[in-house]
Amino acid sequence: MFLTEDLSHYKLYDLSCEFFTSFKCSRGLCSRRSQSCRLSLNVAVDKGMSCSHYPYLYFLEKTGLKVGPGRIQWCTTVVNSYFQKIVRYNPNFWRRWFALGVWVTCLMLPVAVYLVASTTVSNLWKKNQLDNHNLSPSLEPMIPGVNLPLGDLNYYLSAIAISSVVHEAGHAFAAQREGVQVSGFGFCIFLILPAAYVLLSSNQVQALPSCRSLRISTAGVWHNTVLSLLAYATVILMPHFVSPFYSQGTGVYVVGFSEDSPLRGSTGFYHGDIIVNVNNNCDVKNKLDWKQCISDTLSENNERLGFCIGINFLLENTSPTAFKDLLADSTNCCPNYKSEHLCFTTTFPEDIVKQVSDLDRTLLKKNCLPARKVIEESGISCRTHTSCPSSKPLCIHPLLANDTHLLAIRRTTEEPNQPKLVIFLGHPAEIWWGVQVSDFIPRFRFISLFASRLPDISLLLMKYIAILSSGLALINMLPIFMFDGQYIITDILLYFLIRFISRDVVEKIAKLLLISCSILFIACLVSYLF
Numbered sequence: 001m002f003l004t005e006d007l008s009h010y011k012l013y014d015l016s017c018e019f020f021t022s023f024k025c026s027r028g029l030c031s032r033r034s035q036s037c038r039l040s041l042n043v044a045v046d047k048g049m050s051c052s053h054y055p056y057l058y059f060l061e062k063t064g065l066k067v068g069p070g071r072i073q074w075c076t077t078v079v080n081s082y083f084q085k086i087v088r089y090n091p092n093f094w095r096r097w098f099a100l101g102v103w104v105t106c107l108m109l110p111v112a113v114y115l116v117a118s119t120t121v122s123n124l125w126k127k128n129q130l131d132n133h134n135l136s137p138s139l140e141p142m143i144p145g146v147n148l149p150l151g152d153l154n155y156y157l158s159a160i161a162i163s164s165v166v167h168e169a170g171h172a173f174a175a176q177r178e179g180v181q182v183s184g185f186g187f188c189i190f191l192i193l194p195a196a197y198v199l200l201s202s203n204q205v206q207a208l209p210s211c212r213s214l215r216i217s218t219a220g221v222w223h224n225t226v227l228s229l230l231a232y233a234t235v236i237l238m239p240h241f242v243s244p245f246y247s248q249g250t251g252v253y254v255v256g257f258s259e260d261s262p263l264r265g266s267t268g269f270y271h272g273d274i275i276v277n278v279n280n281n282c283d284v285k286n287k288l289d290w291k292q293c294i295s296d297t298l299s300e301n302n303e304r305l306g307f308c309i310g311i312n313f314l315l316e317n318t319s320p321t322a323f324k325d326l327l328a329d330s331t332n333c334c335p336n337y338k339s340e341h342l343c344f345t346t347t348f349p350e351d352i353v354k355q356v357s358d359l360d361r362t363l364l365k366k367n368c369l370p371a372r373k374v375i376e377e378s379g380i381s382c383r384t385h386t387s388c389p390s391s392k393p394l395c396i397h398p399l400l401a402n403d404t405h406l407l408a409i410r411r412t413t414e415e416p417n418q419p420k421l422v423i424f425l426g427h428p429a430e431i432w433w434g435v436q437v438s439d440f441i442p443r444f445r446f447i448s449l450f451a452s453r454l455p456d457i458s459l460l461l462m463k464y465i466a467i468l469s470s471g472l473a474l475i476n477m478l479p480i481f482m483f484d485g486q487y488i489i490t491d492i493l494l495y496f497l498i499r500f501i502s503r504d505v506v507e508k509i510a511k512l513l514l515i516s517c518s519i520l521f522i523a524c525l526v527s528y529l530f
Contacts, residue, residue: 075186075199079172083185087176094177098215101170101222105477106492108225109485112474113517115139116524123527139474141528142467152460159464161194163224163472168196170223174216180204210494217487224473231466235459242455245443251276251412252290252437255453261434268422269435270415271449277410279305281381286439297405297428304405306397307378308388314346314396319368333399334368342371342406342425344396367396372423375408403427414445479510480518489513 066073087094119139144153165187172182175198183199205213234241239248251274257264269275275284282293297305319334319341333343344367374396382388382395398406407424409431424431440455479489490510497506 071188071190073186073188075184077184079185080182083169083172083176083182087173091177094173098174098177098219098222101225102214102218104225105218105221105488108221108473109477109479109488109492112477113479113520115474116478116517116520120520120524120527123524139524141525142471152464155461155464156468157192157194158461159468160472161196162465163227163469164194164196166223166227166469167220167472167476168198170219170221171200171216172198174219175200175205178208178212178216180208180216210491210498214488214491214495217484217491218477220484221473221477221488224469224476228466228470228473231462231469234462235466238455238459238462242440245447246440246455247443248439248441249285250274250441251284252287252439253441253452254411254435255438255449255456256436258434258436262426262430263422263424263434266418268424269411270413270418272414272452274412274441275409275437276412279381279408280375280379280410281305287437290437291432294428294432297407304397304400305381306383306395307374308380308382308385308392309374309378309394309396310392311394313377313392314367314369314394317369317373333366340370340372341368343367343399344369344374345399346394346396366399369396371398371406371425372419372421375421375423400425407431478517478521479513480521481514485517486514 066075116139140147142148142156144150144156148156168185172185175182181201181204183201186197186199188195188197200216205216208216254269254271254273254275256271257269261268263269275290277283278290278293279297282289282296284290284293334341346367378392380388380392385393385395388395400406404426405424405428407428409422409424410420411422412420438453438456440452442452476484477488479485490507493506493510494503497509
């Protein structure tokens, strides 16, 4: 079944199509001779669609949706009246506001061009030099999965959407202020990237003097700059905003776990635990300390921390070990005992060495000891026996495989009958990825799990908005094709040079600058990718 156009009647030769169209007309939704019906039918005829596609086309037409290869668009005119009402409320404010945006953009434009040029030179220089140390400022595209964690993809897309909406709203407000008609405000998703857009009357914009059209072309950059500054200020002031409900600087707050984390539950952490120390020698006050403590543990592959204990404790708690296991070069000197026992090696002070026989030293060289009891009894970390007090003169080290570490993590917990120490045996990276922590510790117990993460969620979103909004402003102010800079550079040159040279010459100069900067921008991208 296909729709066929008849110029006199727009007949539908198929009965089902005739019934559908008659039903629509009888409901008053459209007339067969109305412009909207003719448009939908013509589109269907041109595309060779069957009548079954008509409801789909009608739905898209009425809702403002457009669906194409890899993209979905939505456009509406509902918000046009709001743009008009807002700019009419205080016209003088908006005139000064967008005039300030023009000056800020003009001052930032040379900086943006310099950053692109310096980044291009820097990337090319690094590829030709062995020494890659470079302290000059440079640009770097943010690519999820490459230099951004995929787990932050939702923040990344949200920040792009917010920055894009604010950018296009700036153009819409400025256009209404200058008397240019706004035909619609839309939103588009290309693949997975969201973007907003605004439809303006190009004839009206071109008819404006350069100073007025410049306010429109720079409005998006200006709004992105302001948004970036506000987001950055929020990041700085966030601890003060939430201080009535959250405290900081006394540890990190456990807010969640990865799906396969070995540190969840009765042998590990609970939601609401506060981590305060690692291995008795590294205090944890915030997430940076937490990361540093774990990194320090990873850097101790050849010199692991030991624990100071007394001689009596060693003799009383050492479990029997086969003599052949003591002499063997093995990390397992207690194979017949429970998993809480580990093999430890002992270093002796000189005065103790003289007091024991060779056989006793052999027996005490490797010891099968309960790990938790050792750590709780010790309370003091050591490298050698020289850092141990006289009351606990022995420094014992766990005998472990190269990638395995013994960590004692001290925490405060509200769970009943749970120890203050969490003993972890494994690779420290499992702790970093398996336990999710926050700098913000709730002051009140009624704060829910989501509310306990709210400051971190807000903080991370604001960081992404600050970065991406400033990046969007920088890219759009560059004099390159397909961006706002294409119109900004033309309006700037017309404003300053039209009194001295003809318009045609000014436009040729603007086109030359556009071509040069576009080539430079492409070279910057290529130098980064290749």
